[in-house]
Amino acid sequence: MSRVRRHVTLDEPLLFERSSPGKSGCQLPPLDVPEVDAEQALGSNLVRREVRGFPEVSEVEVVRHFTRLSSWNYAIDLGLYPLGSCTMKYNPRLNEAVARIDGIASAHPYQPESLSQGLLEIQRTLEAFLGEICGMDAVTLQPAAGAHGELTGLLLIRAYHEANGDPRRVVLIPDSAHGTNPATASIAGYDVLEIASNASGMIDVARLKAAVDDSVAALMVTNPNTVGIFERDIQEVARILHAGGAQLYMDGANMNALAGIARPGDFGVDVMHLNLHKTFSTPHGGGGPGAGPVAVREHLEPFLPLPRIFDDPHGLRFDWDRPKSIGRVRAFYGNFGVLVRALSYILAHGGDGLRNATVDAVLNANYVRKGLEGHYDLPYNAASMHECVFSDSRQSRRGVKTGDIAKRLIDYGFHPYTVSFPLIVRGALMIEPTETESKRELDAFISAMQAIAEEVERDADLVRKAPFNTRTSRVDETRAARKPVVVWEPRSRK
């Protein structure tokens, strides 16, 4: 295990436990206007005495507190983060810098359009680039994340069918889909009908055909699918849907396999979302913010959320007069700061660079797959795109599950792969290295995974009790859920 060595990390209490009265980490300038008596201005019944329990700590304590906390995290900046379907690639620091430029970060969403031309141009340019990458006709940048984009996409489909006087009630979803797909369909008011995958892990065209009738509004498909396989029959799937009057929605979580290679608009997709925090490198930040732009074919364009941007003789302007629009899915214009970062990423690559990145992403996934075949069971044999999925079937014979292997991987200095997903693979290990990993890093990962496979044979218990090298040993998740403690109280100290 030459990759890791123990080092000291510091314990740190919660802010509330560090607190003592009278301290603060911030000083405001003196007030340059007369003070106002709050009770007089607002009424004594509306004024609080204090924020009970709020911490009182100094600046240096705040800095040390969060720096110590940060040392307890794994991150892309430390090494490979092979979470399948999450596309954890390097987050260029330049993108952070440009999002913080004065005039961009400081811009108010209601400032006059005449003073927002550069910002509208950023949005327009990004819309055009994303449309080009997807082969689609129009893009909205408003959705705040992938699942939010899915909701937007389904509402567009709904509005389209309703405008045709043909409201439909069912959305078809393959059993390999992300959990957000069925959850989103429910929020959009649809019944979900799950379609079982075929023996190759792909959409079962015969089953699909049988399921498509005039109640079906759409199929939500991920392509490449969650097993990392390109849906070979996607054009036939599109034909079946369109013949039945239904729409084809694509979950773009796996666009890192396609950008610059093939375009969903060219294989029959009507509407799709992108995850800018996956394919376009905006930082995941421990769980967000993301952005989930939605790209559509022409026939869905009239339904896009308000507002749209258009050219007028005086410059770029917002268009609010769109009677067929589904309305708003979020206040203002989306996660603008995330959009800026994604545009910076696209500008850095250029069109050909995006293709090269995709090539390396697929190369890396196949390289890892090759290195692990023979050590782990590969349930589906079809060629992999940007990720590969193994199962724990060999290891589980020794009582070791995918979750155990994942925890042991931590001891070797790697973040685990995606555990137990997709659901169509029992005990799945879903691995997506992305293009921003060197051969050296991949070789180290492959060696670690091979070593764990050997450990399972030799000493299964070692793997079951991992991790050992972390400051926190295996965490009791059952206990957390049994009697949830989600806010600090003085007595919850341990």
Place this chain on the structure above:
Amino acid sequence: MRYLPKSPAEREEMLASLGLQSSEDLFSSIPGNIPRCGHLAIPSGLSEFEIRAYFERRARDAAQGYACFLGAGAYSHFRPVVVDSIATRGEFLTAYTPYQAEISQGVLTGIFEFQTMVAQLTGMEVANASMYDGSTAVPEAGMMAARITRRTRLLVASSVHPEYRQVLDTYFRHQGLQAETVPFQGDTGQVDMEALDSRLSGDVAAVLVQSPNFFGVVEQVKDLADLAHGSGALLVVIFSEAASLGLLKPPACADIVAGELQSFAHPPSFGGPYVGVLATKKRNIRQMPGRLVGQTVDSNGRRAYCLTLATREQHIRRARATSNICTNQALVALMATVYMALLGKSGLRELAEQNLAKAHFLSAKIRESGAEPVFTGPFFNEFAVRPMARSADEVNRAALGNGIIGGLDLGRFYPDLAGALLVCATETATRDQMERYAACFGGDHSE
């Protein structure tokens, strides 16, 4: 390409190890009848220097260097440098959602502190790990109320942020939920209690109000709670200006609090990313949407944190989840946590007092200069005024000439209030800027 860490020789070697001749062979599983994209119509890659210049040019073609008296759901506040120095640490910036608790204790501990401080601010017992923003937290709160009460009508104050209400309409349209608006009183700007009372009945799931409301007016939350609870409805209290909670009594009588924490450390950034919050009473925790961090122990008995109650969420419950939300706003929530920690109890109070003082100063100056307040209700850092000596448009044009972005013409959302301006002053407004803006309301001001 500087972000790709492979040499041409390494690429060749890896391809060869896979038994492939060229990189094109990697894509052999894409059927031949699917068109390949060829060259994308996107210009060639740029250097760091060029990209910086590109965005600096765009920023110059925007409102650089203006003083701004806009609020209306996006607020300019002072940002301590420590916030960015923590938030740009790679260990926070480039971490994923903390599903692997053993190597995510930093993120998890930070979220636990965030949840705690949100609960303390709002007077609630529990809070989640964040929503996208205020506008999407509101429909989530409404749907949650409908689940809890098993009722389908919601009464929404028309003084709730208009864009929040638009988002709510979009979400509700296909949920079998009906949202009806409740008017505000023309004089105070507060919710019309009589109108609310007349619309309340046994099928109302919740009453949704915002305080301070879109006009900046503080609502009588306790009275609204009594009225809502009287007919078995829940009260959802919304806020868009978190700084107000440094001074205002927390809406502890509410059942759900949904709001926007952008004021705490994130710049307006042309509308996002922000950070929504959702807080409630303990008894409602299993109906909450979104991620939750809970306390537990590790196998050595030491305190630890992990994501919890995941059975509510989409990745477990799929079509029957409480919400479809997955990615939230963790990093912005972390920024808010750092900000709240820096200000602390006394700093937050002082911040709120300064906002109150500045806005009242500006309001008085504007009235002196030639305008009338639209509402009599108490306000925090934002207020509506109707210019008397000249039109709202003229006022703001004069302001722009002085390097000032003036208030929002309420006619944009409320035709009856066209020509009235919603004006906001935070602690960042200087006396000089406020006096210059107030002067623009005077009839004799030359442009």
